[in-house]
Amino acid sequence: MYQDDIYKLTPNQWEWFAQDVLFHLGYTVQIGPSEGVDDGLDMIVELGGTKYLVSCKHNFKTRKNVGVRAESDIRDRMEQHSCGGFIAFYSTSATTGLKNKLLSLKNKDYELVEIYLDNILDIIPTMRGFILQKHFSRPQELHHQLLQETEYKPLICMKEDCEKDIISQGNIPWSMTGFYHEDNKIHLIYGCKHCVSDYANYPYWAEISQIRYIEQMLNWRSVVDNIKTKNIELSEEFYEHWAYLQEAILQIQIPQGWGRWI
Ligand SMILES: [Zn+2]
Incomplete structure:
Protein backbone atom coordinates (compact mmCIF):
# COMPACT_ATOMS: atom_id res chain seq x y z
CA MET A 1 0.00 0.00 0.00
CA TYR A 2 1.14 3.54 -0.76
CA GLN A 3 0.09 4.57 2.71
CA ASP A 4 3.08 2.86 4.34
CA ASP A 5 5.43 4.35 1.78
CA ILE A 6 3.96 7.79 2.34
CA TYR A 7 4.72 7.56 6.06
CA LYS A 8 8.33 6.70 5.25
CA LEU A 9 8.81 10.17 3.76
CA THR A 10 10.29 12.89 5.95
CA PRO A 11 8.33 16.16 6.38
CA ASN A 12 10.69 17.83 3.95
CA GLN A 13 10.25 15.07 1.36
CA TRP A 14 6.51 15.42 1.91
CA GLU A 15 6.69 19.04 0.74
CA TRP A 16 8.55 18.05 -2.41
CA PHE A 17 6.01 15.34 -3.04
CA ALA A 18 3.20 17.90 -2.54
CA GLN A 19 4.80 20.09 -5.18
CA ASP A 20 4.71 17.25 -7.72
CA VAL A 21 1.13 16.32 -6.87
CA LEU A 22 -0.07 19.93 -7.20
CA PHE A 23 1.78 20.32 -10.48
CA HIS A 24 0.14 17.10 -11.67
CA LEU A 25 -3.24 18.60 -10.73
CA GLY A 26 -2.57 21.64 -12.91
CA TYR A 27 -1.20 24.17 -10.43
CA THR A 28 1.73 26.40 -11.31
CA VAL A 29 4.33 26.58 -8.56
CA GLN A 30 5.31 30.16 -7.69
CA ILE A 31 7.31 29.53 -4.55
CA GLY A 32 8.52 25.98 -4.05
CA PRO A 33 9.41 24.14 -0.84
CA SER A 34 13.11 25.05 -0.68
CA GLU A 35 12.43 28.78 -0.90
CA GLY A 36 9.68 28.76 1.69
CA VAL A 37 10.69 31.12 4.48
CA ASP A 38 8.72 30.23 7.57
CA ASP A 39 5.54 31.39 9.36
CA GLY A 40 3.51 28.50 8.00
CA LEU A 41 4.36 29.12 4.37
CA ASP A 42 5.35 25.93 2.65
CA MET A 43 4.59 26.85 -0.91
CA ILE A 44 2.64 29.24 -3.09
CA VAL A 45 0.90 27.91 -6.18
CA GLU A 46 -1.46 29.42 -8.72
CA LEU A 47 -4.43 28.14 -10.66
CA GLY A 48 -6.96 30.03 -12.75
CA GLY A 49 -5.69 33.42 -11.57
CA THR A 50 -5.92 32.55 -7.86
CA LYS A 51 -2.85 32.39 -5.67
CA TYR A 52 -2.94 29.66 -3.02
CA LEU A 53 -0.95 29.35 0.14
CA VAL A 54 -0.12 25.67 0.60
CA SER A 55 0.23 24.14 4.03
CA CYS A 56 1.85 20.70 4.03
CA LYS A 57 1.39 18.67 7.20
CA HIS A 58 2.93 15.28 7.60
CA ASN A 59 2.20 13.62 10.94
CA PHE A 60 4.16 10.56 9.87
CA LYS A 61 4.90 9.46 13.42
CA THR A 62 1.60 9.99 15.21
CA ARG A 63 -0.61 9.69 12.09
CA LYS A 64 -3.00 12.02 13.88
CA ASN A 65 -5.38 14.31 12.07
CA VAL A 66 -4.33 17.93 11.85
CA GLY A 67 -6.10 20.15 14.37
CA VAL A 68 -6.92 23.80 14.73
CA ARG A 69 -3.85 24.58 16.82
CA ALA A 70 -1.47 23.30 14.17
CA GLU A 71 -3.09 25.56 11.61
CA SER A 72 -3.42 28.96 13.25
CA ASP A 73 -4.02 32.35 11.62
CA ILE A 74 -4.77 30.93 8.21
CA ARG A 75 -6.39 34.14 7.08
CA ASP A 76 -3.52 36.34 8.24
CA ARG A 77 -1.02 34.11 6.50
CA MET A 78 -2.98 34.22 3.27
CA GLU A 79 -3.24 37.98 3.36
CA GLN A 80 0.40 38.39 4.24
CA HIS A 81 1.30 36.60 1.01
CA SER A 82 -1.54 38.12 -1.05
CA CYS A 83 -3.20 34.75 -1.53
CA GLY A 84 -6.91 34.34 -2.21
CA GLY A 85 -6.81 30.61 -1.60
CA PHE A 86 -5.53 28.01 0.82
CA ILE A 87 -4.55 24.40 0.18
CA ALA A 88 -4.38 21.91 3.04
CA PHE A 89 -2.10 19.11 1.90
CA TYR A 90 -2.10 16.56 4.71
CA SER A 91 -0.87 12.97 4.89
CA THR A 92 -3.66 12.31 7.40
CA SER A 93 -6.90 14.28 7.55
CA ALA A 94 -8.20 17.29 9.47
CA THR A 95 -10.10 17.25 12.74
CA THR A 96 -13.74 18.30 12.68
CA GLY A 97 -12.72 21.53 14.38
CA LEU A 98 -10.28 22.41 11.63
CA LYS A 99 -12.69 21.35 8.90
CA ASN A 100 -15.27 23.74 10.35
CA LYS A 101 -12.71 26.51 10.46
CA LEU A 102 -11.84 25.91 6.81
CA LEU A 103 -15.52 25.90 5.94
CA SER A 104 -16.00 29.28 7.57
CA LEU A 105 -13.17 30.68 5.42
CA LYS A 106 -14.86 29.23 2.36
CA ASN A 107 -18.02 31.05 3.36
CA LYS A 108 -15.99 34.27 3.39
CA ASP A 109 -15.19 33.76 -0.31
CA TYR A 110 -11.72 32.34 0.06
CA GLU A 111 -10.82 29.43 -2.18
CA LEU A 112 -10.26 26.35 -0.05
CA VAL A 113 -8.78 23.09 -1.33
CA GLU A 114 -8.50 20.13 1.02
CA ILE A 115 -6.21 17.30 -0.05
CA TYR A 116 -6.07 14.54 2.54
CA LEU A 117 -4.66 11.02 2.60
CA ASP A 118 -7.71 9.46 0.92
CA ASN A 119 -7.52 11.93 -1.94
CA ILE A 120 -3.80 11.41 -2.32
CA LEU A 121 -4.23 7.64 -2.51
CA ASP A 122 -6.68 8.21 -5.38
CA ILE A 123 -4.38 10.65 -7.16
CA ILE A 124 -1.18 8.58 -6.98
CA PRO A 125 -2.20 5.90 -9.51
CA THR A 126 -2.95 8.63 -12.06
CA MET A 127 0.59 10.04 -11.77
CA ARG A 128 3.43 9.12 -14.08
CA GLY A 129 5.80 6.41 -12.91
CA PHE A 130 8.95 8.47 -13.32
CA ILE A 131 7.56 11.18 -11.04
CA LEU A 132 6.58 8.68 -8.35
CA GLN A 133 9.98 7.08 -8.66
CA LYS A 134 11.51 10.29 -7.30
CA HIS A 135 9.67 9.83 -4.02
CA PHE A 136 9.24 6.10 -3.57
CA SER A 137 12.46 4.16 -3.85
CA ARG A 138 11.17 0.80 -5.06
CA PRO A 139 7.87 1.38 -6.84
CA GLN A 140 7.81 -2.20 -8.20
CA GLU A 141 7.26 -3.37 -4.66
CA LEU A 142 4.29 -1.14 -4.09
CA HIS A 143 1.55 -3.65 -4.12
CA HIS A 144 -2.16 -3.65 -4.81
CA GLN A 145 -1.95 0.06 -5.24
CA LEU A 146 -5.26 0.61 -6.95
CA LEU A 147 -7.58 -0.79 -4.34
CA GLN A 148 -8.11 -0.51 -0.66
ZN1 LIG B 1 -1.91 -24.09 -7.21
Missing part, protein backbone atom coordinates in the same frame (compact mmCIF):
# COMPACT_ATOMS: atom_id res chain seq x y z
CA GLU A 149 -7.45 -3.76 1.16
CA THR A 150 -11.16 -4.32 1.77
CA GLU A 151 -11.83 -4.33 -1.97
CA TYR A 152 -9.00 -6.67 -2.87
CA LYS A 153 -9.99 -9.78 -4.78
CA PRO A 154 -7.64 -12.75 -4.82
CA LEU A 155 -7.08 -14.89 -7.92
CA ILE A 156 -7.26 -18.51 -6.93
CA CYS A 157 -5.13 -21.15 -8.67
CA MET A 158 -7.29 -23.12 -11.11
CA LYS A 159 -6.03 -26.52 -10.07
CA GLU A 160 -8.71 -28.27 -8.12
CA ASP A 161 -8.15 -28.18 -4.37
CA CYS A 162 -5.28 -25.73 -4.57
CA GLU A 163 -6.62 -22.62 -2.92
CA LYS A 164 -3.59 -20.40 -3.28
CA ASP A 165 -4.03 -16.76 -4.20
CA ILE A 166 -1.60 -16.51 -7.10
CA ILE A 167 -1.41 -12.69 -7.03
CA SER A 168 -0.45 -12.38 -3.37
CA GLN A 169 2.96 -10.79 -3.03
CA GLY A 170 4.67 -14.02 -2.02
CA ASN A 171 3.08 -16.14 -4.75
CA ILE A 172 3.47 -13.84 -7.75
CA PRO A 173 6.94 -15.16 -8.70
CA TRP A 174 5.60 -18.73 -8.74
CA SER A 175 2.49 -18.11 -10.83
CA MET A 176 1.72 -18.30 -14.53
CA THR A 177 -1.00 -18.29 -17.17
CA GLY A 178 -1.27 -20.25 -20.41
CA PHE A 179 -3.58 -22.37 -22.55
CA TYR A 180 -4.43 -26.00 -22.97
CA HIS A 181 -6.17 -28.10 -25.61
CA GLU A 182 -8.89 -30.44 -24.61
CA ASP A 183 -11.81 -31.88 -26.58
CA ASN A 184 -10.75 -29.81 -29.57
CA LYS A 185 -11.19 -26.63 -27.59
CA ILE A 186 -8.70 -24.21 -26.22
CA HIS A 187 -8.89 -23.25 -22.54
CA LEU A 188 -7.26 -20.37 -20.72
CA ILE A 189 -5.64 -21.40 -17.48
CA TYR A 190 -3.84 -19.70 -14.60
CA GLY A 191 -2.33 -20.94 -11.37
CA CYS A 192 0.82 -21.91 -9.50
CA LYS A 193 3.53 -23.01 -11.93
CA HIS A 194 3.80 -26.42 -10.31
CA CYS A 195 0.02 -26.86 -10.44
CA VAL A 196 -0.69 -25.86 -14.04
CA SER A 197 2.52 -25.99 -16.10
CA ASP A 198 1.92 -29.64 -17.00
CA TYR A 199 -1.55 -28.86 -18.31
CA ALA A 200 -0.45 -25.80 -20.27
CA ASN A 201 0.29 -27.80 -23.41
CA TYR A 202 0.21 -24.82 -25.73
CA PRO A 203 3.36 -22.99 -26.85
CA TYR A 204 2.29 -19.63 -25.39
CA TRP A 205 2.40 -18.87 -21.70
CA ALA A 206 3.33 -15.96 -19.44
CA GLU A 207 4.52 -15.43 -15.92
CA ILE A 208 2.31 -13.34 -13.62
CA SER A 209 5.41 -11.38 -12.55
CA GLN A 210 5.85 -10.56 -16.25
CA ILE A 211 2.34 -9.45 -17.24
CA ARG A 212 1.98 -7.20 -14.23
CA TYR A 213 4.11 -4.80 -16.28
CA ILE A 214 1.66 -3.03 -18.51
CA GLU A 215 3.82 -3.31 -21.64
CA GLN A 216 3.97 -7.10 -21.15
CA MET A 217 0.24 -7.28 -20.44
CA LEU A 218 -0.42 -5.62 -23.80
CA ASN A 219 1.72 -8.29 -25.49
CA TRP A 220 -0.13 -11.02 -23.66
CA ARG A 221 -3.46 -9.51 -24.67
CA SER A 222 -2.48 -9.73 -28.34
CA VAL A 223 -1.51 -13.39 -27.81
CA VAL A 224 -4.99 -14.03 -26.41
CA ASP A 225 -6.58 -12.12 -29.30
CA ASN A 226 -4.61 -14.07 -31.90
CA ILE A 227 -5.59 -17.39 -30.41
CA LYS A 228 -9.16 -16.35 -30.99
CA THR A 229 -8.59 -15.72 -34.71
CA LYS A 230 -6.93 -19.05 -35.35
CA ASN A 231 -10.08 -20.94 -36.17
CA ILE A 232 -9.90 -22.99 -33.03
CA GLU A 233 -12.95 -23.14 -30.90
CA LEU A 234 -12.61 -21.48 -27.52
CA SER A 235 -13.96 -23.14 -24.41
CA GLU A 236 -17.19 -21.74 -22.98
CA GLU A 237 -15.37 -20.36 -19.96
CA PHE A 238 -12.47 -18.87 -21.94
CA TYR A 239 -13.59 -15.24 -21.69
CA GLU A 240 -14.81 -15.61 -18.16
CA HIS A 241 -11.35 -16.77 -17.07
CA TRP A 242 -9.69 -14.10 -19.17
CA ALA A 243 -11.85 -11.49 -17.43
CA TYR A 244 -10.89 -12.83 -13.98
CA LEU A 245 -7.24 -12.76 -14.93
CA GLN A 246 -7.37 -9.20 -16.28
CA GLU A 247 -9.28 -7.96 -13.27
CA ALA A 248 -6.75 -9.56 -10.94
CA ILE A 249 -3.71 -8.25 -12.80
CA LEU A 250 -5.14 -4.74 -12.68
CA GLN A 251 -4.75 -4.85 -8.90
CA ILE A 252 -1.04 -5.51 -9.12
CA GLN A 253 -0.32 -3.67 -12.37
CA ILE A 254 2.91 -1.73 -12.49
CA PRO A 255 2.38 1.50 -14.45
CA GLN A 256 4.19 2.43 -17.63
CA GLY A 257 7.75 3.59 -17.22
CA TRP A 258 8.42 1.90 -13.89
CA GLY A 259 11.10 -0.27 -15.30
CA ARG A 260 10.73 -3.42 -17.33
CA TRP A 261 10.29 -7.05 -16.67
CA ILE A 262 13.64 -8.81 -16.92
Whole structure:
Protein backbone atom coordinates (compact mmCIF):
# COMPACT_ATOMS: atom_id res chain seq x y z
CA MET A 1 0.00 0.00 0.00
CA TYR A 2 1.14 3.54 -0.76
CA GLN A 3 0.09 4.57 2.71
CA ASP A 4 3.08 2.86 4.34
CA ASP A 5 5.43 4.35 1.78
CA ILE A 6 3.96 7.79 2.34
CA TYR A 7 4.72 7.56 6.06
CA LYS A 8 8.33 6.70 5.25
CA LEU A 9 8.81 10.17 3.76
CA THR A 10 10.29 12.89 5.95
CA PRO A 11 8.33 16.16 6.38
CA ASN A 12 10.69 17.83 3.95
CA GLN A 13 10.25 15.07 1.36
CA TRP A 14 6.51 15.42 1.91
CA GLU A 15 6.69 19.04 0.74
CA TRP A 16 8.55 18.05 -2.41
CA PHE A 17 6.01 15.34 -3.04
CA ALA A 18 3.20 17.90 -2.54
CA GLN A 19 4.80 20.09 -5.18
CA ASP A 20 4.71 17.25 -7.72
CA VAL A 21 1.13 16.32 -6.87
CA LEU A 22 -0.07 19.93 -7.20
CA PHE A 23 1.78 20.32 -10.48
CA HIS A 24 0.14 17.10 -11.67
CA LEU A 25 -3.24 18.60 -10.73
CA GLY A 26 -2.57 21.64 -12.91
CA TYR A 27 -1.20 24.17 -10.43
CA THR A 28 1.73 26.40 -11.31
CA VAL A 29 4.33 26.58 -8.56
CA GLN A 30 5.31 30.16 -7.69
CA ILE A 31 7.31 29.53 -4.55
CA GLY A 32 8.52 25.98 -4.05
CA PRO A 33 9.41 24.14 -0.84
CA SER A 34 13.11 25.05 -0.68
CA GLU A 35 12.43 28.78 -0.90
CA GLY A 36 9.68 28.76 1.69
CA VAL A 37 10.69 31.12 4.48
CA ASP A 38 8.72 30.23 7.57
CA ASP A 39 5.54 31.39 9.36
CA GLY A 40 3.51 28.50 8.00
CA LEU A 41 4.36 29.12 4.37
CA ASP A 42 5.35 25.93 2.65
CA MET A 43 4.59 26.85 -0.91
CA ILE A 44 2.64 29.24 -3.09
CA VAL A 45 0.90 27.91 -6.18
CA GLU A 46 -1.46 29.42 -8.72
CA LEU A 47 -4.43 28.14 -10.66
CA GLY A 48 -6.96 30.03 -12.75
CA GLY A 49 -5.69 33.42 -11.57
CA THR A 50 -5.92 32.55 -7.86
CA LYS A 51 -2.85 32.39 -5.67
CA TYR A 52 -2.94 29.66 -3.02
CA LEU A 53 -0.95 29.35 0.14
CA VAL A 54 -0.12 25.67 0.60
CA SER A 55 0.23 24.14 4.03
CA CYS A 56 1.85 20.70 4.03
CA LYS A 57 1.39 18.67 7.20
CA HIS A 58 2.93 15.28 7.60
CA ASN A 59 2.20 13.62 10.94
CA PHE A 60 4.16 10.56 9.87
CA LYS A 61 4.90 9.46 13.42
CA THR A 62 1.60 9.99 15.21
CA ARG A 63 -0.61 9.69 12.09
CA LYS A 64 -3.00 12.02 13.88
CA ASN A 65 -5.38 14.31 12.07
CA VAL A 66 -4.33 17.93 11.85
CA GLY A 67 -6.10 20.15 14.37
CA VAL A 68 -6.92 23.80 14.73
CA ARG A 69 -3.85 24.58 16.82
CA ALA A 70 -1.47 23.30 14.17
CA GLU A 71 -3.09 25.56 11.61
CA SER A 72 -3.42 28.96 13.25
CA ASP A 73 -4.02 32.35 11.62
CA ILE A 74 -4.77 30.93 8.21
CA ARG A 75 -6.39 34.14 7.08
CA ASP A 76 -3.52 36.34 8.24
CA ARG A 77 -1.02 34.11 6.50
CA MET A 78 -2.98 34.22 3.27
CA GLU A 79 -3.24 37.98 3.36
CA GLN A 80 0.40 38.39 4.24
CA HIS A 81 1.30 36.60 1.01
CA SER A 82 -1.54 38.12 -1.05
CA CYS A 83 -3.20 34.75 -1.53
CA GLY A 84 -6.91 34.34 -2.21
CA GLY A 85 -6.81 30.61 -1.60
CA PHE A 86 -5.53 28.01 0.82
CA ILE A 87 -4.55 24.40 0.18
CA ALA A 88 -4.38 21.91 3.04
CA PHE A 89 -2.10 19.11 1.90
CA TYR A 90 -2.10 16.56 4.71
CA SER A 91 -0.87 12.97 4.89
CA THR A 92 -3.66 12.31 7.40
CA SER A 93 -6.90 14.28 7.55
CA ALA A 94 -8.20 17.29 9.47
CA THR A 95 -10.10 17.25 12.74
CA THR A 96 -13.74 18.30 12.68
CA GLY A 97 -12.72 21.53 14.38
CA LEU A 98 -10.28 22.41 11.63
CA LYS A 99 -12.69 21.35 8.90
CA ASN A 100 -15.27 23.74 10.35
CA LYS A 101 -12.71 26.51 10.46
CA LEU A 102 -11.84 25.91 6.81
CA LEU A 103 -15.52 25.90 5.94
CA SER A 104 -16.00 29.28 7.57
CA LEU A 105 -13.17 30.68 5.42
CA LYS A 106 -14.86 29.23 2.36
CA ASN A 107 -18.02 31.05 3.36
CA LYS A 108 -15.99 34.27 3.39
CA ASP A 109 -15.19 33.76 -0.31
CA TYR A 110 -11.72 32.34 0.06
CA GLU A 111 -10.82 29.43 -2.18
CA LEU A 112 -10.26 26.35 -0.05
CA VAL A 113 -8.78 23.09 -1.33
CA GLU A 114 -8.50 20.13 1.02
CA ILE A 115 -6.21 17.30 -0.05
CA TYR A 116 -6.07 14.54 2.54
CA LEU A 117 -4.66 11.02 2.60
CA ASP A 118 -7.71 9.46 0.92
CA ASN A 119 -7.52 11.93 -1.94
CA ILE A 120 -3.80 11.41 -2.32
CA LEU A 121 -4.23 7.64 -2.51
CA ASP A 122 -6.68 8.21 -5.38
CA ILE A 123 -4.38 10.65 -7.16
CA ILE A 124 -1.18 8.58 -6.98
CA PRO A 125 -2.20 5.90 -9.51
CA THR A 126 -2.95 8.63 -12.06
CA MET A 127 0.59 10.04 -11.77
CA ARG A 128 3.43 9.12 -14.08
CA GLY A 129 5.80 6.41 -12.91
CA PHE A 130 8.95 8.47 -13.32
CA ILE A 131 7.56 11.18 -11.04
CA LEU A 132 6.58 8.68 -8.35
CA GLN A 133 9.98 7.08 -8.66
CA LYS A 134 11.51 10.29 -7.30
CA HIS A 135 9.67 9.83 -4.02
CA PHE A 136 9.24 6.10 -3.57
CA SER A 137 12.46 4.16 -3.85
CA ARG A 138 11.17 0.80 -5.06
CA PRO A 139 7.87 1.38 -6.84
CA GLN A 140 7.81 -2.20 -8.20
CA GLU A 141 7.26 -3.37 -4.66
CA LEU A 142 4.29 -1.14 -4.09
CA HIS A 143 1.55 -3.65 -4.12
CA HIS A 144 -2.16 -3.65 -4.81
CA GLN A 145 -1.95 0.06 -5.24
CA LEU A 146 -5.26 0.61 -6.95
CA LEU A 147 -7.58 -0.79 -4.34
CA GLN A 148 -8.11 -0.51 -0.66
CA GLU A 149 -7.45 -3.76 1.16
CA THR A 150 -11.16 -4.32 1.77
CA GLU A 151 -11.83 -4.33 -1.97
CA TYR A 152 -9.00 -6.67 -2.87
CA LYS A 153 -9.99 -9.78 -4.78
CA PRO A 154 -7.64 -12.75 -4.82
CA LEU A 155 -7.08 -14.89 -7.92
CA ILE A 156 -7.26 -18.51 -6.93
CA CYS A 157 -5.13 -21.15 -8.67
CA MET A 158 -7.29 -23.12 -11.11
CA LYS A 159 -6.03 -26.52 -10.07
CA GLU A 160 -8.71 -28.27 -8.12
CA ASP A 161 -8.15 -28.18 -4.37
CA CYS A 162 -5.28 -25.73 -4.57
CA GLU A 163 -6.62 -22.62 -2.92
CA LYS A 164 -3.59 -20.40 -3.28
CA ASP A 165 -4.03 -16.76 -4.20
CA ILE A 166 -1.60 -16.51 -7.10
CA ILE A 167 -1.41 -12.69 -7.03
CA SER A 168 -0.45 -12.38 -3.37
CA GLN A 169 2.96 -10.79 -3.03
CA GLY A 170 4.67 -14.02 -2.02
CA ASN A 171 3.08 -16.14 -4.75
CA ILE A 172 3.47 -13.84 -7.75
CA PRO A 173 6.94 -15.16 -8.70
CA TRP A 174 5.60 -18.73 -8.74
CA SER A 175 2.49 -18.11 -10.83
CA MET A 176 1.72 -18.30 -14.53
CA THR A 177 -1.00 -18.29 -17.17
CA GLY A 178 -1.27 -20.25 -20.41
CA PHE A 179 -3.58 -22.37 -22.55
CA TYR A 180 -4.43 -26.00 -22.97
CA HIS A 181 -6.17 -28.10 -25.61
CA GLU A 182 -8.89 -30.44 -24.61
CA ASP A 183 -11.81 -31.88 -26.58
CA ASN A 184 -10.75 -29.81 -29.57
CA LYS A 185 -11.19 -26.63 -27.59
CA ILE A 186 -8.70 -24.21 -26.22
CA HIS A 187 -8.89 -23.25 -22.54
CA LEU A 188 -7.26 -20.37 -20.72
CA ILE A 189 -5.64 -21.40 -17.48
CA TYR A 190 -3.84 -19.70 -14.60
CA GLY A 191 -2.33 -20.94 -11.37
CA CYS A 192 0.82 -21.91 -9.50
CA LYS A 193 3.53 -23.01 -11.93
CA HIS A 194 3.80 -26.42 -10.31
CA CYS A 195 0.02 -26.86 -10.44
CA VAL A 196 -0.69 -25.86 -14.04
CA SER A 197 2.52 -25.99 -16.10
CA ASP A 198 1.92 -29.64 -17.00
CA TYR A 199 -1.55 -28.86 -18.31
CA ALA A 200 -0.45 -25.80 -20.27
CA ASN A 201 0.29 -27.80 -23.41
CA TYR A 202 0.21 -24.82 -25.73
CA PRO A 203 3.36 -22.99 -26.85
CA TYR A 204 2.29 -19.63 -25.39
CA TRP A 205 2.40 -18.87 -21.70
CA ALA A 206 3.33 -15.96 -19.44
CA GLU A 207 4.52 -15.43 -15.92
CA ILE A 208 2.31 -13.34 -13.62
CA SER A 209 5.41 -11.38 -12.55
CA GLN A 210 5.85 -10.56 -16.25
CA ILE A 211 2.34 -9.45 -17.24
CA ARG A 212 1.98 -7.20 -14.23
CA TYR A 213 4.11 -4.80 -16.28
CA ILE A 214 1.66 -3.03 -18.51
CA GLU A 215 3.82 -3.31 -21.64
CA GLN A 216 3.97 -7.10 -21.15
CA MET A 217 0.24 -7.28 -20.44
CA LEU A 218 -0.42 -5.62 -23.80
CA ASN A 219 1.72 -8.29 -25.49
CA TRP A 220 -0.13 -11.02 -23.66
CA ARG A 221 -3.46 -9.51 -24.67
CA SER A 222 -2.48 -9.73 -28.34
CA VAL A 223 -1.51 -13.39 -27.81
CA VAL A 224 -4.99 -14.03 -26.41
CA ASP A 225 -6.58 -12.12 -29.30
CA ASN A 226 -4.61 -14.07 -31.90
CA ILE A 227 -5.59 -17.39 -30.41
CA LYS A 228 -9.16 -16.35 -30.99
CA THR A 229 -8.59 -15.72 -34.71
CA LYS A 230 -6.93 -19.05 -35.35
CA ASN A 231 -10.08 -20.94 -36.17
CA ILE A 232 -9.90 -22.99 -33.03
CA GLU A 233 -12.95 -23.14 -30.90
CA LEU A 234 -12.61 -21.48 -27.52
CA SER A 235 -13.96 -23.14 -24.41
CA GLU A 236 -17.19 -21.74 -22.98
CA GLU A 237 -15.37 -20.36 -19.96
CA PHE A 238 -12.47 -18.87 -21.94
CA TYR A 239 -13.59 -15.24 -21.69
CA GLU A 240 -14.81 -15.61 -18.16
CA HIS A 241 -11.35 -16.77 -17.07
CA TRP A 242 -9.69 -14.10 -19.17
CA ALA A 243 -11.85 -11.49 -17.43
CA TYR A 244 -10.89 -12.83 -13.98
CA LEU A 245 -7.24 -12.76 -14.93
CA GLN A 246 -7.37 -9.20 -16.28
CA GLU A 247 -9.28 -7.96 -13.27
CA ALA A 248 -6.75 -9.56 -10.94
CA ILE A 249 -3.71 -8.25 -12.80
CA LEU A 250 -5.14 -4.74 -12.68
CA GLN A 251 -4.75 -4.85 -8.90
CA ILE A 252 -1.04 -5.51 -9.12
CA GLN A 253 -0.32 -3.67 -12.37
CA ILE A 254 2.91 -1.73 -12.49
CA PRO A 255 2.38 1.50 -14.45
CA GLN A 256 4.19 2.43 -17.63
CA GLY A 257 7.75 3.59 -17.22
CA TRP A 258 8.42 1.90 -13.89
CA GLY A 259 11.10 -0.27 -15.30
CA ARG A 260 10.73 -3.42 -17.33
CA TRP A 261 10.29 -7.05 -16.67
CA ILE A 262 13.64 -8.81 -16.92
ZN1 LIG B 1 -1.91 -24.09 -7.21
